[in-house]
Amino acid sequence: MSVETLNVKGKMCPMPVALTKRKLAEMQPKQLLIIIGEGELEFDNIQRWLNNNAYKIVAASKDNAEFKITVETKP
Amino acid sequence: MSYRLTKVVSVHGCSCKLSQYQLSSLLDKACFTQGYNENVLAGAWENSSVVKIADNLAVLNTLDFFTPLVDEPEIQGRIAGSNVTSDIYTLGITDIASFLTVMAYPENMPDELAVGMLKGLGDFCREMNIPIVGGHTIRNPWPIIGGAATGIGPIDKIVYTRGAQPGDxxxxxxxxxxxxxxxxxxxxxxxxxxxxxxxxxxxxxxxxxxxxxxxxxxxxxxxxxxxxxxxxxxxxxxxxxxxxxxxxxxxxxxxxxxxxxxxxxxxxxxxxxxxxxxxxxxxxxxxxxxxxxxxxxxxxxxxxxxxxxxxxxxxxxxxxxxxxxxxxxxxxxxxxxxxxxx
Missing domain, CATH: 3.90.650.10 (PurM-like C-terminal domain)
Structure with a gap:
């Protein structure tokens, strides 16, 4: 299973969700994407969008302002 | 115009407010919600404060400011005016006696944008028949616009956030x-x-x-x-x-x-x-x-x-x-x- 990283730090809402959506659309099935960003709103919005769109969130963590969300692309 | 108000901030409008949980924690730690005297009819957690100054007469105060939601400065000023005054109107009081502006902007922001925000805010207040009597403007990395409004009204006409009843x-x-x-x-x-x-x-x-x-x-x-x-x-x-x-x-x-x-x-x-x-x-x-x-x-x-x-x-x-x-x-x-x- 290959792993890709998307850095959305410094991107204004709604770009973090929009860039996540585009990146996932480009990836192959059953890969992992690690999204690195900052901001509470963005952390919540990205996870909500992933859940709404039936993506599997493997891990999500926040360390001060920075967050990391690991998501699996669909089968 | 190349300078965009919404581009230089990372949160926009009321999204820059602290969450209720964070704010509550701060106020509790600072003991801000304790020790009101009997003339304070509403304080923190009401949309504006309400202080009794005479029989059936109260002064209402509110302060509100935030980062830009739009790039058009006059529209941004109008939004700020609408948002500040809303905190008084929400209590059912229609008379706003005065308004003080709060504005901040970075050194590299063109002055004409600051003028535009003030103009929009001023136009809004004029249309509501509210005098702008002063304000405060500082340098800040993010542009900010808003103000403080003072309302006056009869105590028996004030509608609070509290008071909802089953069946309403x-x-x-x-x-x-x-x-x-x-x-x-x-x-x-x-x-x-x-x-x-x-x-x-x-x-x-x-x-x-x-x-x-x-x-x-x-x-x-x-x-x-x-x-x-x-x-x-x-x-x-x-x-x-x-x-x-x-x-x-x-x-x-x-x-x-x-x-x-x-x-x-x-x-x-x-x-x-x-x-x-x-x-x-x-x-x-x-x-x-x-x-x-x-x-x-x-x-x-x-x-x-x-x-x-x-x-x-x-x-x-x-x-x-x-x-x-x-x-x-x-x-x-x-x-x-x-x-x-x-």
Whole structure:
């Protein structure tokens, strides 16, 4: 299973969700994407969008302002 | 103009507010919610403070400022004026005696944008017959605009956030979905590649959402306050940065009741845009800016209230009701969605 990283730090809402959506659309099935960003709103919005769109969130963590969300692309 | 107000801040409008939880924690630690004297009829957690100065006469004070939501400075100024004054109008008081501006902007921001924000704010206040009597302006990395308003009114006409009673019906005067509409506004101005992400939603729907959001934010809640002077409203709050659920939780806790929302009144296109951006509109948690007033009214007075809204040609929608309880707010699963007129 290959792993890709998307850095959305410094991107204004709604770009973090929009860039996540585009990146996932480009990836192959059953890969992992690690999204690195900052901001509470963005952390919540990205996870909500992933859940709404039936993506599997493997891990999500926040360390001060920075967050990391690991998501699996669909089968 | 190349300098864009929305581009130099990372959070926009009421989204820059601290969460209720964070604010509550700060105020408690600083002991700000203790020790009011008997003349303070409302303090923290009310939309504006209420202090008795004579028999049946109170002074209301509020302060509100935030980061830009739009790049057009005069519109931004109007939104700020609408948002500040709303905190007085929400208590049913229509007389705002004075207004002080609060503005901040970075050194590299053209002065004409600062002038534009002030002009929009000034025009709004003039139209509401509110004198701007001063203010304070500083340098700051982010542009900020807002102000402090002072209202005066009879104590027996003031409507608080507390006071909702089981059986009350709930009416909202502006549709929800500002955050999603304004996110589309910003995305629309991005590079072509990024703008493509809006392509799943027809352009006319996006335009309508943005226009409706701006129209709502720049519309005064004064008419709603005038209606509240005529009808016996039990409780009211405006819906801004804490979102529908956050403000209603405040109303439910202060009134020691439960609130059920079964109908979401939304800006056209806002549900689609919220889904696209992952915004929690349908759970009532999306942040609003310069939103409408939510009123709790007894069933006996509901018809009168709706007649008065109709007479004033105001937009409104019944969104839920109050039950016995202890401060819980429920947005039912799959609530009815009522889309406002474009």
């Amino acid at each position: 019906r709930l009416f909202l005067t502006k549709p929800l979905g500002i955050a999603a509409a304004m996110a589309a506004y910003r995305l629309r101005k991005e590079e072509i590649e990024d703008k493509e992400l809006l392509s799943t939603i027809p352009t006319d729907i996006v335009e309508t959402a943005i226009n409706k959001a701006i129209q709502g934010m720049t519309s005064s809640n004064k008419l709603a306050a005038e209606v509240m002077q005529k009808i016996a409203i039990h409780a009211a709050t405006d819906i801004t940065g804490f979102g529908l659920k956050g403000h209603l939780t405040n109303m439910a806790k202060l009134g020691n009741v439960d609130i059920v929302i079964n109908n979401l009144y939304v800006i056209p296109g806002a549900p689609e845009l919220s889904e696209l951006f992952g915004y929690p509109l349908l759970t009532g948690e999306a942040k609003e800016t310069a939103g409408g007033i939510l009123m709790a009214v007894s069933p006996e007075h509901s018809d009168d209230l709706q007649s008065e809204f109709d007479k004033q040609k105001m937009s409104y929608c019944e969104v839920g009701h109050v039950t016995q309880g202890n401060g819980k707010v429920t947005i039912i699963n799959n609530p009815k969605i009522t889309v406002a007129e474009p």
